[in-house]
Amino acid sequence: MNSARKENPVTDALEDYLETIYLQIRDQKFARIKDIAKARGVKSGSVSPAMKRLDELGLIKYVKREYIVLTPEGEKRARRVFARHQLLEHFFKDILNMSPGAAQKDACAMEHNLSDEAMDRFVRLFEFLEVCPEGRDLLEKFRGCSRVHHDIPCMKEDCKSAHRPEISEEEQQMSISDLQPGQSGRVTQVNGQGAIRQRLLDMGVFPRVEIEVERVAPAGDPIWIKLQGYQISLRQNEAAAVMVTRV
Amino acid sequence: MNSARKENPVTDALEDYLETIYLQIRDQKFARIKDIAKARGVKSGSVSPAMKRLDELGLIKYVKREYIVLTPEGEKRARRVFARHQLLEHFFKDILNMSPGAAQKDACAMEHNLSDEAMDRFVRLFEFLEVCPEGRDLLEKFRGCSRVHHDIPCMKEDCKSAHRPEISEEEQQMSISDLQPGQSGRVTQVNGQGAIRQRLLDMGVFPRVEIEVERVAPAGDPIWIKLQGYQISLRQNEAAAVMVTRV
DNA sequence: TCTATTTGTTAGATTCATCTACCAATGGAG
DNA sequence: CTCCATTGGTAGATGAATCTAACAAATAGA
Ligand SMILES: [Mn+2]
Ligand SMILES: [Mn+2]
Ligand SMILES: [Mn+2]
Ligand SMILES: [Mn+2]
Numbered sequence: 199m200n201s202a203r204k205e206n207p208v209t210d211a212l213e214d215y216l217e218t219i220y221l222q223i224r225d226q227k228f229a230r231i232k233d234i235a236k237a238r239g240v241k242s243g244s245v246s247p248a249m250k251r252l253d254e255l256g257l258i259k260y261v262k263r264e265y266i267v268l269t270p271e272g273e274k275r276a277r278r279v280f281a282r283h284q285l286l287e288h289f290f291k292d293i294l295n296m297s298p299g300a301a302q303k304d305a306c307a308m309e310h311n312l313s314d315e316a317m318d319r320f321v322r323l324f325e326f327l328e329v330c331p332e333g334r335d336l337l338e339k340f341r342g343c344s345r346v347h348h349d350i351p352c353m354k355e356d357c358k359s360a361h362r363p364e365i366s367e368e369e370q371q372m373s374i375s376d377l378q379p380g381q382s383g384r385v386t387q388v389n390g391q392g393a394i395r396q397r398l399l400d401m402g403v404f405p406r407v408e409i410e411v412e413r414v415a416p417a418g419d420p421i422w423i424k425l426q427g428y429q430i431s432l433r434q435n436e437a438a439a440v441m442v443t444r445v
Numbered sequence: 446m447n448s449a450r451k452e453n454p455v456t457d458a459l460e461d462y463l464e465t466i467y468l469q470i471r472d473q474k475f476a477r478i479k480d481i482a483k484a485r486g487v488k489s490g491s492v493s494p495a496m497k498r499l500d501e502l503g504l505i506k507y508v509k510r511e512y513i514v515l516t517p518e519g520e521k522r523a524r525r526v527f528a529r530h531q532l533l534e535h536f537f538k539d540i541l542n543m544s545p546g547a548a549q550k551d552a553c554a555m556e557h558n559l560s561d562e563a564m565d566r567f568v569r570l571f572e573f574l575e576v577c578p579e580g581r582d583l584l585e586k587f588r589g590c591s592r593v594h595h596d597i598p599c600m601k602e603d604c605k606s607a608h609r610p611e612i613s614e615e616e617q618q619m620s621i622s623d624l625q626p627g628q629s630g631r632v633t634q635v636n637g638q639g640a641i642r643q644r645l646l647d648m649g650v651f652p653r654v655e656i657e658v659e660r661v662a663p664a665g666d667p668i669w670i671k672l673q674g675y676q677i678s679l680r681q682n683e684a685a686a687v688m689v690t691r692v
Numbered sequence: 693t694c695t696a697t698t699t700g701t702t703a704g705a706t707t708c709a710t711c712t713a714c715c716a717a718t719g720g721a722g
Numbered sequence: 723c724t725c726c727a728t729t730g731g732t733a734g735a736t737g738a739a740t741c742t743a744a745c746a747a748a749t750a751g752a
Contacts, residue, residue, distance in 0.1 A: 211709060224674045231730055244710050246731055251708095263717070263730060274647070277675070281649030284673070288653065294566035304560050311554035317646050319541035321635055324652040326587050329633045336583035340573045386576045388568055399564050400521070402528030405571040406535065426531070427471045428524070458739060478700055491740055493701055498738095510700060510747070 207255060210310040213279045214238060215248050216257060217309075219266055220276035229266040282309040285320055293327065295341070370444060374409065374421065374437040382410040383442030390439030401430050403440055454502060457557040460526045461485060462495050463504060464556075466513055467523035476513040529556040532567055540574065542588065617691060621656065621668065621684040629657040630689030637686030648677050650687055 208216075218237045222229040231249070235242045253260040257272030268276060283305050290301035326333035369386075377383055385407050388398050402425060403409070412429060413422040420431045432440075455463075465484045469476040478496070482489045500507040504519030515523060530552050537548035573580040616633075624630055632654050635645050649672060650656070659676060660669040667678045679687075 209708070220675075232728085240709085241711065242730060243712075243732080248709080277649055277677070278647040280673075281647060281651070284649060284654075285651060288651075290563060290566075294563065294570060296560075296562050296566055300560045300562045304558065304563050307558035308555050311551065313543075313547045313551050314643060314646070315543050315547045316537060316541065316551050318642070319537075319543055321646060321651055323541060323587070325634050328652050332583060332586050336580070336587075339577075339579055339583075340570070387572050395565070396561060399561070399568060400525040400528060402524060402531060404528070404532055404535075404568055405575050407531075426527075428467075430524070456738070479698085487739090488741065489700060490702080490742075495739080 208257070208275065212248065212252060212255075212257075213275070213310050214306070215245070215252060216268070216272060216276040217279045217283065219258065219268060220273065220280055223268065231266075234266075279309055282312050282317065285317065286312065288324075289320060293323075293337070371441050372444070374411065374423065374432065374440045374442055375418070375434060377411045377442070377444075379411050379414055382408060382445050384408050384445050385440055385442050387441040388439065389441065390436070394436055394439055398432075398436055398440060402426060408445060409440075409442065455504070455522065459495065459499060459502075459504075460522070460557050461553070462492070462499060463515070463519060463523040464526045464530065466505065466515060467520065467527055470513075470515065478513075481513075526556055529559050529564065532564060533559065535571075536567060540570075540584070618688050619691070621658065621670065621679065621687045621689055622665070622681060624658045624689070624691075626658050626661055629655060629692050631655050631692050632687055632689050634688040635686060636688065637683070641683050641686055645679075645683055645687060649673060655692060656687075656689065 215234065215238065218234050219229040222233055222237070226233075231242050231245045235245045238245075249258065249260045249266060252258045252272065256269055257275060259267040259269055286305035286308055287301050290296040290304055291298055294301075296304070327337045328334065371386065372383070374383065385403060385405050387405065388395060388403060390398065407425060410424045411421060412424050415421070419434045421434065421437045422429055422431045423437075424430075462481065462485065465481050466476040469480055469484070473480075478489050478492045482492045485492075496505065496507045496513060499505045499519065503516055504522060506514040506516055533552035533555055534548050537543040537551055538545055541548075543551070574584045575581060618633065619630070621630065632650060632652050634652065635642060635650060637645065654672060657671045658668060659671050662668070666681045668681065668684045669676055669678045670684075671677075
């Protein structure tokens, strides 16, 4: 990461310092070494030199042993990082329904590398999902419906029946274990929970990817499939959890 | 980043090497220093020691001057990184409609830090958007509709009229420049293009955030607003681009 | 077989981010 | 005014990731 260090000397770590300073000034009117160290989980011996670097870059004004002040440039940069953080955290927490902890952590890891273009598109998505009535409907439905895909009983009884029939009319749904060697399919759903689901996702078994069954062991247990050009093997219970349509 | 170096010695850079090796073996049946260096944009003098590290970690089998082979452990890890890459790139490109280049770049920067939970939720989203008929409909609508929010003429004439009326019935839409000092609003849309939009997004002016107009200069030009606890100033044309509902 | 080209290795340097272990300044409390 | 507790600063070390430049090995031509 941050391979663009030549053009942009503000590293991820420095951006995190800026964000921390920004928030501390906002919340307690001042920022000092001790609090920054605590907030970032580092020792004060690491913060001092970082402040020196930020000062040299013109992003903060730092006189030894005094409170840290953001320059206009630094404030702009800090707000930009914080904005990205907020946007991503909102997406993870409120759209994707992640746990607050994971949303915060993922957001803070990604905020530094998000492109302007991605920011722009996320905002468009939010406008659609949270302003357009149709988008709001969609978000509602997604929230109510996403359980269906994971064997967790759906609250709305009609949810499953409302969706499935339409699908099965056009495209026959089956699991990978229903395919014969030589047949191909496109993944539509990944069922299964816990370790099985985890392993499938780690292997890149997602909706939309195409797979081809290459070989099935006599007992039907390891099933070798080709996925994105690479061969992998699935246990029977893993294969059964993956729904596909024939292609 | 990668502050979790103690528990997990496989850094982002090493993961990228693994991913590169994985793809080269897939596509050309072998991986060697030269090609890896080229693919990753580094010099061969950087790759050799990295291969030594990966070998020590048991992720590849590397005998000097011979082709590089992934161990089962390394292959698993590589596939996991690649899976994350694919998932994010798909999201950026096909859902958010980003340019292929930016989608690829953002995905490759983020793939290392994405949590398992985020993976899981992304997959649920894809299942909804690409399997459920309702999800598919609404993805369609989003694609057609997202233009509306950005002053780009919409292809479907009825798109705007289909959405707006319903909104205005319940919630009065106005721009920030219509607010009086002391009044508050919640952002619903960020219009405007180019530099104006960019600056608004950099400052964290997104849908859903609450703003309060604190002060308006005589000429109406700088408008000071409070946003997430911090005061910022907007030009008149920036303020005019931000749609809000009163709160 | 001998040489030229390609490919990979090594050593040494740089930059960043962090640590630890001291040391220094500051500001109350008495 | 002195002393101690809090706070911040410095030096030196570590480890990751990279570079450059010189070198070595392997391969391919002639
Ligand atoms: Mn961060
Ligand atoms: Mn952050
Ligand atoms: Mn990457
Ligand atoms: Mn990648």
